[in-house]
Amino acid sequence: MLTLQTDDVVLGCRAADWRDALDQAARSLVEAGRATPEYRDGLHEREAQSSTYLGNAIAIPHGTPASRDQVLTTGVRVLQFPDGVAWHDGNRVHVLVTIAAQSDEHLDILRALTHVLDRDGVAGRLASATSREAVLAELSRAPVSARVDADTLCLNFPARDRFELALAGAARLRQVGCVDGDFVAAVVAQEPVALGQGLWLASSDRGVSTPALSLATPEQAFSGPLGPVNGVFCLAGQGDAHRGLLERLAELLDAGGGEALADADAATVLARLAGETASAETARVRVLNAHGLHARPAKQLVQVARAQALPIKVRLLEGAAESVSAASLTKVIGLGARRGQTLVFSAEGAGAAEALAEVAAAVRDGLGEKVEPFEERRGVDDVEQAGATVELEPLPADTPHPAVAASPGLAIAPAFVMRLPRFDYPERARDLQGERAGDATTQRGRLERAMHEAIEQLEALIRQAKGGEVAEILSMHEEMLDDPELREAAHEGIADGLSAEAAWWQAVDTAARAQEVLADRLLAERAADLRDVGRRVLGILCGAEMPTPPDAPYILVTEDVGPSDVARLDTGKVRGLLTVRGGATSHSAILARALGIPAVVGAGERVMTLADGTELILDGERGRVIPAPSNERRDRAELRLKEREIREREAHAQRFESALTRDGHRVEVAANLGNTAHAGDAVEHGAEGVGLLRTEFVFMAHAEAPDLETQIGEYRQAIEALDGRPLVARTLDVGGDKPLPYWPLPQEDNPFLGLRGIRLALTRPEILETQLRALLTAAGDRPLRIMFPMVKDIAEFRAARAIFERVQAEVGASDVQLGVMIEIPSCALLAPSLAEEVDFFSIGTNDLTQYTLAIDRGHAELSAQSDGLHPAVLRLIQMTVDAAHAKGKWVGVCGELGSDAQAIPVLLGLGVDELSVSIRQVPMVKARLRELSLDEARRHAEAALAQSTAEAVREALEAL
Numbered sequence: 001m002l003t004l005q006t007d008d009v010v011l012g013c014r015a016a017d018w019r020d021a022l023d024q025a026a027r028s029l030v031e032a033g034r035a036t037p038e039y040r041d042g043l044h045e046r047e048a049q050s051s052t053y054l055g056n057a058i059a060i061p062h063g064t065p066a067s068r069d070q071v072l073t074t075g076v077r078v079l080q081f082p083d084g085v086a087w088h089d090g091n092r093v094h095v096l097v098t099i100a101a102q103s104d105e106h107l108d109i110l111r112a113l114t115h116v117l118d119r120d121g122v123a124g125r126l127a128s129a130t131s132r133e134a135v136l137a138e139l140s141r142a143p144v145s146a147r148v149d150a151d152t153l154c155l156n157f158p159a160r161d162r163f164e165l166a167l168a169g170a171a172r173l174r175q176v177g178c179v180d181g182d183f184v185a186a187v188v189a190q191e192p193v194a195l196g197q198g199l200w201l202a203s204s205d206r207g208v209s210t211p212a213l214s215l216a217t218p219e220q221a222f223s224g225p226l227g228p229v230n231g232v233f234c235l236a237g238q239g240d241a242h243r244g245l246l247e248r249l250a251e252l253l254d255a256g257g258g259e260a261l262a263d264a265d266a267a268t269v270l271a272r273l274a275g276e277t278a279s280a281e282t283a284r285v286r287v288l289n290a291h292g293l294h295a296r297p298a299k300q301l302v303q304v305a306r307a308q309a310l311p312i313k314v315r316l317l318e319g320a321a322e323s324v325s326a327a328s329l330t331k332v333i334g335l336g337a338r339r340g341q342t343l344v345f346s347a348e349g350a351g352a353a354e355a356l357a358e359v360a361a362a363v364r365d366g367l368g369e370k371v372e373p374f375e376e377r378r379g380v381d382d383v384e385q386a387g388a389t390v391e392l393e394p395l396p397a398d399t400p401h402p403a404v405a406a407s408p409g410l411a412i413a414p415a416f417v418m419r420l421p422r423f424d425y426p427e428r429a430r431d432l433q434g435e436r437a438g439d440a441t442t443q444r445g446r447l448e449r450a451m452h453e454a455i456e457q458l459e460a461l462i463r464q465a466k467g468g469e470v471a472e473i474l475s476m477h478e479e480m481l482d483d484p485e486l487r488e489a490a491h492e493g494i495a496d497g498l499s500a501e502a503a504w505w506q507a508v509d510t511a512a513r514a515q516e517v518l519a520d521r522l523l524a525e526r527a528a529d530l531r532d533v534g535r536r537v538l539g540i541l542c543g544a545e546m547p548t549p550p551d552a553p554y555i556l557v558t559e560d561v562g563p564s565d566v567a568r569l570d571t572g573k574v575r576g577l578l579t580v581r582g583g584a585t586s587h588s589a590i591l592a593r594a595l596g597i598p599a600v601v602g603a604g605e606r607v608m609t610l611a612d613g614t615e616l617i618l619d620g621e622r623g624r625v626i627p628a629p630s631n632e633r634r635d636r637a638e639l640r641l642k643e644r645e646i647r648e649r650e651a652h653a654q655r656f657e658s659a660l661t662r663d664g665h666r667v668e669v670a671a672n673l674g675n676t677a678h679a680g681d682a683v684e685h686g687a688e689g690v691g692l693l694r695t696e697f698v699f700m701a702h703a704e705a706p707d708l709e710t711q712i713g714e715y716r717q718a719i720e721a722l723d724g725r726p727l728v729a730r731t732l733d734v735g736g737d738k739p740l741p742y743w744p745l746p747q748e749d750n751p752f753l754g755l756r757g758i759r760l761a762l763t764r765p766e767i768l769e770t771q772l773r774a775l776l777t778a779a780g781d782r783p784l785r786i787m788f789p790m791v792k793d794i795a796e797f798r799a800a801r802a803i804f805e806r807v808q809a810e811v812g813a814s815d816v817q818l819g820v821m822i823e824i825p826s827c828a829l830l831a832p833s834l835a836e837e838v839d840f841f842s843i844g845t846n847d848l849t850q851y852t853l854a855i856d857r858g859h860a861e862l863s864a865q866s867d868g869l870h871p872a873v874l875r876l877i878q879m880t881v882d883a884a885h886a887k888g889k890w891v892g893v894c895g896e897l898g899s900d901a902q903a904i905p906v907l908l909g910l911g912v913d914e915l916s917v918s919i920r921q922v923p924m925v926k927a928r929l930r931e932l933s934l935d936e937a938r939r940h941a942e943a944a945l946a947q948s949t950a951e952a953v954r955e956a957l958e959a960l
């Protein structure tokens with residue numbers, strides 16, 4: 001999405017008329033390197049079709065579709081005209097937001113500006129703004145409002161006075177990241193002031209990063225020396241952001257609703273702060289529309305709301321405590337409600353219930369769109385489904401079962417099938433039998449004991465884990481169990497008559513869903529952790545045994561593994577990994593390779609029918625598993641395993657020698673790195689350089705974008721460890737499945753087809769520039785290769801190169817090459833045009849396969865088919881190599897295909913000059929290359945290219 005940046009604002013422009021203003025805007029785009037001078041004609045043509053005046057003194061000129069060819073890089077220039085310009089449609093314009101866009105990105109700007117149209121006085125403020133920041137602040141997305149939600153509240157806190165409550169509220173705001181220690185110190189140093197009705201307020205604007213409000217209530221309302229204490233509000237103020245919230249608080253107090261907050265639950269507190277009175281009728285309904293409440297369904301909702309005799313308000317249960325009028329289109333769209341989120345409608349007066357029922361029914365019916373209802377599943381359905389696999393036909397003994405090779409190596413060991421137990425429990429406490437039966441007090445006691453036991457289990461596991469990532473994840477689980485909100489939510493369920501089991505799972509599931517709807521993969525992983533720890537407690541409550549891995553070595557058989565599961569594996573015991581789902585290029589498979597665990601993934605549900613202890617041969621090279629092998633097969637496999645061990649030893653012994661084929665052709669073998677501290681390890685494994693430094697991991701390791709000095713330090717560490725060997729650094733590649741917490745991206749329907757890689761970096765050129773400067777400075781006179789990720793054509797390369805050239809002219813590093821990653825088919829198809837201007841190509845086969853076969857590389861079921869040896873991918877590789885060699889440029893492969901034993905001869909035969917693989921694979925990849933001759937490799941390549949499917953390619957290669 002296009003975003004507005006301060007550098008793009010030009011203050012104090014003057015124009016004779018609107019044509020002159022448009023000309024200035026066009027020149028400004030040209031000066032910023034966004035468009036050619038011809039783009040001016042496109043702007044005028046578009047304006048002639050219809051006015052681009054938006055409202056509130058803002059116009060958004062942009063070119064016609066035909067003029068898109070004149071756009072060099074997508075971007076915006078904002079021109080301020082303090083005296084105003086008489087626009088041709090009779091309006092007066094103070095700001096031109098001029099857009100050069102290669103597609104329909106101007107629609108994003110339009111969407112971002114709609115809220116501006118709602119505000120009063122914008123035109124005047126835009127005209128008189130004296131700084132670029134002030135102009136941007138006016139135009140920036142939504143006006144900031146203070147945060148108040150279930151996470152900022154701190155209810156039922158065991159406090160004895162107002163000060164403790166104020167501190168609890170401040171600490172809560174700090175925990176959720178809205179304030180820092182300065183704020184807490186400021187709150188501690190003050191005396192909360194009385195608001196009346198037993199409510200108090202402590203506030204400060206020191207150390208506030210996000211304005212927010214907390215309410216801390218005591219377990220039991222009490223009386224202090226200055227009067228009753230029902231709760232203390234703790235306000236983190238910033239500018240005007242909290243004004244609306246304070247107004248609603250004042251209204252609440254005016255209506256005498258303060259005292260009721262003392263023992264209210266989170267939902268009630270938020271409802272009251274949102275302006276819903278205790279006498280209001282409310283209706284909750286989930287949004288079913290696939291794309292949430294976008295313009296069309298929102299319009300329908302507004303029409304239904306307007307047709308009612310009463311004013312209806314609406315808010316988002318998962319959002320801030322602010323109700324808006326359901327009759328206002330911009331307000332309803334502004335809620336940003338997504339599928340699965342819950343709308344809370346409220347109304348007061350006679351007929352309110354009927355009106356709400358009508359509105360809710362309209363939402364349930366899809367507001368004019370065809371909608372899929374949610375399956376109202378109990379939270380443990382996914383757990384129970386594990387038991388359903390018994391109906392599948394078991395895998396036949398001694399027969400290879402093909403799947404996807406995800407991490408090389410061979411393992412022979414008994415299976416440990418990670419089947420999650422079935423949890424049986426009644427929903428209501430009254431239906432419990434025997435020892436579990438009892439009232440709410442009994443249920444609370446049971447839950448407390450189970451949580452205590454779960455903590456003990458976790459502590460024992462942490463001791464066993466002896467540090468490292470595993471211990472970190474388990475400690476995080478322990479912390480999750482300590483969360484008072486979770487306990488409180490479960491207690492509420494128990495108070496409503498639920499069994500301890502049902503109340504606990506409901507609390508866990510609700511919290512997990514709340515994280516999942518945030519649509520951020522990292523948070524979704526946290527949700528998986530929450531469910532994981534939730535199941536531990538549920539298992540104890542139900543007396544169900546959680547599966548305990550055996551003490552002896554085993555092959556882990558499981559539905560799927562996320563990166564955090566892989567990190568948790570005990571590499572001392574786990575000989576191999578076999579999963580139902582997953583693909584070779586998912587990041588968990590990459591992690592399995594980094595840990596050196598052979599893995600076969602995407603093997604299908606039938607593997608869950610294996611009995612624990614069944615002996616398995618897991619072939620991570622050919623991608624297959626053989627259950628209960630015959631003695632002969634087992635002997636053969638053992639022999640292979642021994643041979644492999646010998647080969648590994650030999651490969652290791654020869655790791656520092658170059659990879660020369662039998663006929664003397666050299667292929668460079670380099671290492672892929674996510675952490676600059678591992679460069680020394682790469683050299684120690686025989687890497688002849690780093691062929692891919694995934695620099696986004698450097699960014700992910702910091703809480704905010706690392707500055708120039710920090711980056712120089714990071715890159716220098718790798719360059720020094722490489723001791724003269726080349727470093728190929730890929731510039732920041734975020735987006736898709738790699739979000740950066742401090743670079744929030746708009747919600748996209750297809751993030752892999754959206755703002756990621758170089759497209760995203762070009763929206764923040766200053767970040768790219770700093771990174772390039774850091775790389776070039778760190779390199780000095782040592783060999784540095786820089787490549788841009790996710791480039792689709794030469795225009796993007798040129799735009800990025802322009803920034804590079806500017807920085808290089810200043811820094812002057814002496815041994816630098818500039819290349820692009822070939823990850824998008826368009827780039828491979830257009831390789832001849834790129835080869836003229838780049839120094840090298842590096843083929844990212846993980847993404848190239850994803851985009852060629854149109855299969856999400858992380859897709860649970862489909863990614864098993866996402867095989868880089870697909871002939872379509874191989875043809876693109878061939879085109880790339882041919883184009884590069886015709887211009888004397890070199891080509892590397894840095895995707896996972898580079899370490900696939902069957903693919904190595906094919907890549908060599910296609911003429912690839914360098915393979916970059918994970919550190920542990922370097923010695924074996926070199927050894928594999930040494931076994932081959934170039935002729936033989938060309939035969940492999942020809943055989944592969946002649947096939948029509950990936951399976952046929954693998955079969956043909958096997959037969960050679």
Ligand code: PEP
Pocket residue numbers: 692694823843844845846847848894895896
């Ligand atoms: C690739 O896409 O092949 C690649 C090497 O990049 P990443 O796996 O980091 O997306």
Ligand code: MG
Pocket residue numbers: 789823844846847
């Ligand atoms: Mg990639």
